[in-house]
Amino acid sequence: MSFKFPYRTWLGVAVAAAALVAATSGYAQDAKPKLDTGDTAWMLTSTALVLMMTIPGLALFYAGMVRKKNILATAMQSFAICCLVSILWMICGYSLIFDDGGATQAYIGGLGKMMFAGVTNETTNSLAGTIPEWVFIMFQMTFAIITPALITGAFAERMKFSAMMWFMALWLLLVYVPVAHWVWGGGFLGGAGVLDFAGGTVVHINAGIAGLVACIIIGRRKGFGTANLAPYNLTYSLIGASLLWVGWFGFNAGSAAASNALAGVAMVNTQIATAAAALAWMFCEWIVIKKPSLLGIISGAIGGLVAITPAAGFVNPKGALIIGIVAGIGCYIAAVHIKKALGYDDSLDVFGVHGVGGIIGAILTGVFADVAINEAAKDASVGAQIYGVGVTIVYTAIVSAIILFVINVVIGLRVTAAQEEEGLDITLHGESIQE
Template sequence: MGRFGLALRHAVRAVLAFGVITAFSGAAYADTGDTAWILTSTALVLLMTLPGLALFYGGLVRSINVLSVLMHCFAIACLMSVIWLVVGYSIAFGDGNGATDGAGQWWGGLSRAMLSGVTGESMTGTIPEPLFFMFQMTFAIITPALIVGSFVERVRFDAVLKFSAIWILVVYAPVCHWVWGGGWLADMGVRDFAGGLVVHATAGISSLVFVAMLGKRKSFGHDMHPPHAPVLVMIGSSMLWVGWFGFNAGSALGANGGAAQAMLVTHISAATASLVWMMIEWIQFRKPTLVGICTGMVAGLATITPAAGSVGPAGALIIGFLAAIICYYAVVLIRNRLKFDDSLDVFAVHGVGGILGTLIIPFVAALGPLAPGLGEDSVMGAFMAQATGVVAVCVWSAIASFAILFVVKLTGSLRVDEQTEDQGLDTNTHGESAYP
């Protein structure tokens, strides 16, 4: 017992000494629980694009174009991963190369290109920085992939790759820095918990510009084909729903109460919007559709995304209810009244949803139990900050997307020829068929 007691005493002294050294050295160490949750969240967000979004979009198009949609999503995932490593992450989350002239408010610079200075021991909060890099990479993958839904069935594959490669650097990464990387919108107090502005507003506005410059499908308005595989739509949307828990709850960057709160309100908003969208269709057309209830779910998820860190369950109910109504009639307005061939309603669902969720935060942040609220910020002050963020992001996305598409058109056509459009992109562009 004497030897055991002596050994135990030395062990305790060693532990205490290590703790004192750590405290004085200021070293940061990963929290294993937080790290495990963000590892899981990273996989969940990648699941949203591959295969969730790919199947959701693929089921909505004609059978002769389904492989082209899957190819767009898969190729974008690969391309964005490489670009994010080379320079995208640095633009979004760099320190502006130490700039003192205000440039760091607008972009992160190139100091972290190719992950320069990042090691396995470098930390972002309580998680390793390489993991934060990977988590944010999955956001950079899904955002340009969302735009795919606007130009399906008529776009050239090379134009998709060119546009996406430039867009991620000129639109997504700078806006990401403005909001999440310590830029000017962050300093203004703009709240965007998981991407209402950074993801959905940028993708939605850019989709509308792409549609305007690309033109309508030949069949738009007079010979429209129904979704060829609602079963794929349901499978894909279900993967989006599950993956969105990583998207929103993962944005807490820890296994904590904030993550649990975000997961709760995300689910409530999605469920509410699904039911309301279904009821609107049921009342108008006497038939509740599977595609409709799945689309309502996506609208509820997109709308709660910026607010997931600021509202409670009561606020989530309101957001889901409004998301279904406003996004549904945005679809009607864009498609039927304005005659924009935003093929899979990217702007009406993602763009309108993300903007709505961003603007509504100050008005529902304190409703009901479990609501984090706005802290000491006034409602109108917070609303003005949110509105400024919406205007800035939308205007920049529109102008930059127009310029990118103009450049891409100079290097080749955006659109396939009429024969390819008639026969389908699968066989003519990729030499394969989903249903031989």
């Protein structure tokens, strides 16, 4: 008995097979992340917000806290650093963090993307696959800009402008770039499980420790402890702090690298922690000196922003609340009492706010990380966080000190006593604020 397979059946099988091949091919294409206009729009916005944190945010925040004769020089530092870092980022900074370094990948990236080589309108970065690489480049550039700019507050009113520029260029390449690679670029700290959502370790501990080292090496301001070194215009500082607070939503929520729920919870956490830290500092001050100050509440707010930075995309709002309270109290103690006890002149409390706030936030990320917020939290470890903090502190302190010593030998770090007395605005830049 013969069995005939109807040709219509063969045709059906062929059509089904073709459909299966097409479907499989389509799935393979879909597996590659597609550029998303919503994500791109959000990241463009976040990038602009983070750039605003440095200019005009940080420039005004710092300028308002120095004396009148140094306001323009202090603001000038933030603006000049923005320009300097932008060029260094294009030349090699981006490549050394995010390009595959081959055998040295654990410690530093490669030079394959120098001058943005190989970047096109179609390329993406594996850390943010739904946005163009151009946008990722610019977003990360704004982080590289603000980090060295933060350091300037520690040695405000006494460093040569030329020395400052040399220090920032060398520090960016020898300190910021390696640490950023270790945490975000595929280096050994990220591989060890160190969590840093938006830069608690890379940005704030890094800058805070460098600031502490710098202010100790350069020495105290003339008249420290005896003369009136009070801020000239805290209204400038209030405006600057407000711009920093708003810009920080780009800093933290933007680090989700997408317009999604993770960005939303990072934004909520940022607001809660900042408010809690501001109130905590204010109440500490109110209890101790009986008067809540504007400088105190805005300093507390910045401390809260710093502390929630590494945790923003890993913790829930309850965790953010606790982090904010602890940061407000901890930063107040460090910036006011520890600084006074040890006698170092950290002019604008870079270590007390950014260094201590970053350490608190980094460690508490390991305590409060919540898998319901971010699956990566399942690997959270206080031990890993402490390891990341320790490595960053030791490396940053040593290399920053070496850079400063070399610059001091070659061109000198500090302005003359006469220049410091007259003010850096007129002596270094030939300008002054007119009444």
